[in-house]
Amino acid sequence: MMTRLNRLLGNEEKAQISETQVDRSDIEKLAELARIEISESTVDEVAKSITDVLALVDQLQAADTDGIAPMAHPLDATQRLRVDRVSEDNRRDDFQKLAPAAEQGLYLVPKVIE
Amino acid sequence: MHNLTIAELIKGLRNKDFTSVELTRHYLDRIKRLDANYNSFVTVTEDIALAQAKAADERLAQGDAPALCGVPIAHKDIFCTDGVRTSCGSKMLDNFVPPYDATVVENYRKAGAVMLGKVNMDEFAMGSSNETSFYGPVKNPWDTNCVPGGSSGGSAAAVAAQLAPGATATDTGGSIRQPASLCGLTGLKPTYGRVSRWGMIAFASSLDQAGPMTRTAEDAAIMLNAMASFDDKDSTCVDEPLCDYTASLNDSLQGLRIGVPKEYFSEGLQPETAERVQAAIKEFEKMGAEIKEISLPHTSLAVPAYYVIAPAECSANLSRFDGVRYGHRCENPKDLNDLYKRSRGEAFGEEVKRRILVGAYALSAGYYDAYYRKAQQVRRLIKQDFVDAFNDVDVIMGPTATAPAFAFGSKGDDPVAMYLEDIYTIATNLAGLPGLSIPCGLVDSKPVGLQLISNFFDEAKLLNAAHQFQQVTDHHQQTAPALD
Numbered sequence: 001m002m003t004r005l006n007r008l009l010g011n012e013e014k015a016q017i018s019e020t021q022v023d024r025s026d027i028e029k030l031a032e033l034a035r036i037e038i039s040e041s042t043v044d045e046v047a048k049s050i051t052d053v054l055a056l057v058d059q060l061q062a063a064d065t066d067g068i069a070p071m072a073h074p075l076d077a078t079q080r081l082r083v084d085r086v087s088e089d090n091r092r093d094d095f096q097k098l099a100p101a102a103e104q105g106l107y108l109v110p111k112v113i114e
Numbered sequence: 115m116h117n118l119t120i121a122e123l124i125k126g127l128r129n130k131d132f133t134s135v136e137l138t139r140h141y142l143d144r145i146k147r148l149d150a151n152y153n154s155f156v157t158v159t160e161d162i163a164l165a166q167a168k169a170a171d172e173r174l175a176q177g178d179a180p181a182l183c184g185v186p187i188a189h190k191d192i193f194c195t196d197g198v199r200t201s202c203g204s205k206m207l208d209n210f211v212p213p214y215d216a217t218v219v220e221n222y223r224k225a226g227a228v229m230l231g232k233v234n235m236d237e238f239a240m241g242s243s244n245e246t247s248f249y250g251p252v253k254n255p256w257d258t259n260c261v262p263g264g265s266s267g268g269s270a271a272a273v274a275a276q277l278a279p280g281a282t283a284t285d286t287g288g289s290i291r292q293p294a295s296l297c298g299l300t301g302l303k304p305t306y307g308r309v310s311r312w313g314m315i316a317f318a319s320s321l322d323q324a325g326p327m328t329r330t331a332e333d334a335a336i337m338l339n340a341m342a343s344f345d346d347k348d349s350t351c352v353d354e355p356l357c358d359y360t361a362s363l364n365d366s367l368q369g370l371r372i373g374v375p376k377e378y379f380s381e382g383l384q385p386e387t388a389e390r391v392q393a394a395i396k397e398f399e400k401m402g403a404e405i406k407e408i409s410l411p412h413t414s415l416a417v418p419a420y421y422v423i424a425p426a427e428c429s430a431n432l433s434r435f436d437g438v439r440y441g442h443r444c445e446n447p448k449d450l451n452d453l454y455k456r457s458r459g460e461a462f463g464e465e466v467k468r469r470i471l472v473g474a475y476a477l478s479a480g481y482y483d484a485y486y487r488k489a490q491q492v493r494r495l496i497k498q499d500f501v502d503a504f505n506d507v508d509v510i511m512g513p514t515a516t517a518p519a520f521a522f523g524s525k526g527d528d529p530v531a532m533y534l535e536d537i538y539t540i541a542t543n544l545a546g547l548p549g550l551s552i553p554c555g556l557v558d559s560k561p562v563g564l565q566l567i568s569n570f571f572d573e574a575k576l577l578n579a580a581h582q583f584q585q586v587t588d589h590h591q592q593t594a595p596a597l598d
Contacts (some may be wrong), residue, residue: 034474037459053472056530059418060488070490074306074546080349094213100443107438110449
């Protein structure tokens with residue numbers, strides 16, 4: 001992966017960084033964290049493609065970032081504040097019309113508390 | 115009429131050469147007859163378009179018409195439209211009809227534009243080929259065996275096939291500029307914060323930015339005038355003074371300092387594409403610009419940094435699609451967790467799932483510093499490269515993409531091959547800078563693009579340079595082979 005990006009950019013080969021391997025159990029854990037069902041038959045394929053993506057991003061490890069402040073916003077802006085007053089109409093009914101299941105102002109989901 | 119630019123349509127409407135209803139019917143008819151070949155529209159809003167056109171004609175007759183009064187345009191299906199399905203190219207939102215307009219949509223409505231419909235895109239704007247859309251791939255009007263680029267592939271194909279004179283689009287890592295390059299159009303990604311993101315379905319909030327896709331730089335300036343605004347509803351919108359982007363189009367380029375980054379002309383760039391781009395830069399020299407080689411030393415880290423930051427932000431943003439409040443919900447969930455997991459598993463496509471999982475990985479306990487924090491630090495290094503470069507030059511120029519449009523399926527199942535498609539455009543998003551792609555010639559009968567990058571909020575300079583180039587060249591007048 002490193003080789004491919006460097007070739008595209010004409011960089012000289014750099015020492016290979018140890019590549020992160022993602023296996024079935026990692027994918028199962030990530031799928032649980034992200035609340036996404038990954039079908040049993042595709043887990044290996046997904047693990048391989050995520051390993052490939054991580055090999056690409058692992059190149060960051062070679063960058064010298066000592067003393068560099070992380071950048072969250074291109075213009076280093078901070079959150080703009082506004083006066084704390086109601087500025088929008090209450091459109092609960094309009095928004096709840098979009099829900100797969102809503103009743104009397106409540107969103108319906110399977111029973112959570114037994 | 116479909117051969118006319120937006121600037122010419124505005125004149126024609128005001129001269130009463132044609133009415134907005136005639137013009138709108140003409141485009142609706144073209145969409146009906148021709149779009150089956152391209153699949154660029156997801157939804158055609160015929161009734162709305164004709165009602166808006168009728169109202170526009172009345173305003174034109176009364177003489178109080180705003181800038182784009184009566185001009186039909188298409189909106190990328192990422193912008194919420196009141197009462198009109200907004201799918202974001204996903205099964206997840208196949209049934210989603212927003213009860214409000216995005217600020218961009220509202221701005222165009224106020225400017226008098228007519229909405230023809232909503233155009234196709236990669237699912238949640240994740241892709242560079244428009245192959246990830248739930249509504250099927252969009253075809254490139256120059257060669258229907260090839261992709262139009264992405265994620266704004268529908269916007270690009272609709273304008274290139276002359277089914278709309280202009281379209282809205284969005285760019286998180288190159289999604290306006292790369293399809294503009296592959297379809298022979300002018301595409302502008304403004305400075306981060308210049309255009310409101312309110313009502314634009316979020317992918318990576320610190321990178322997403324909306325902009326226009328048109329046939330000329332002059333049209334892009336006209337469209338940006340209507341699109342850009344300061345918006346209280348988007349807390350990242352920047353309150354910088356707005357200008358009339360058409361006012362400086364005719365300024366001379368004498369003495370303009372152009373920087374050409376050596377990192378953008380390396381082995382990975384197809385030689386024929388490099389030749390067209392170099393020839394275009396020479397044209398600027400003829401117009402009095404000074405060309406100098408520059409270096410953006412952290413270029414090779416842009417794609418890796420992006421594929422931590424964008425997935426991390428997407429995994430957070432897309433957590434709102436939970437099958438509870440809107441969007442797809444699975445049948446017969448056995449409990450709440452099953453509801454979440456199956457609704458998301460069934461409705462998100464492969465690429466979207468992949469990015470959410472990568473984001474979840476990069477943000478998970480024990481990996482945050484190694485990935486997310488590291489990528490944010492590298493992001494600053496990349497921005498600093500540009501800040502340093504702009505001490506010496508006014509505009510940076512290079513290729514938009516490595517080659518002309520590629521064939522469907524040619525990147526195979528390899529996500530990284532697709533990610534590298536945006537190698538020249540991604541750094542601009544990380545830095546927050548404006549970037550523009552304009553056509554600069556054909557390779558194998560398909561267009562390639564020249565990318566121009568300027569300093570923060572200097573969109574006027576990009577449009578000025580592009581317009582001057584289009585006064586002395588005719589690449590932008592080349593059109594895709596007509597089907598009728």
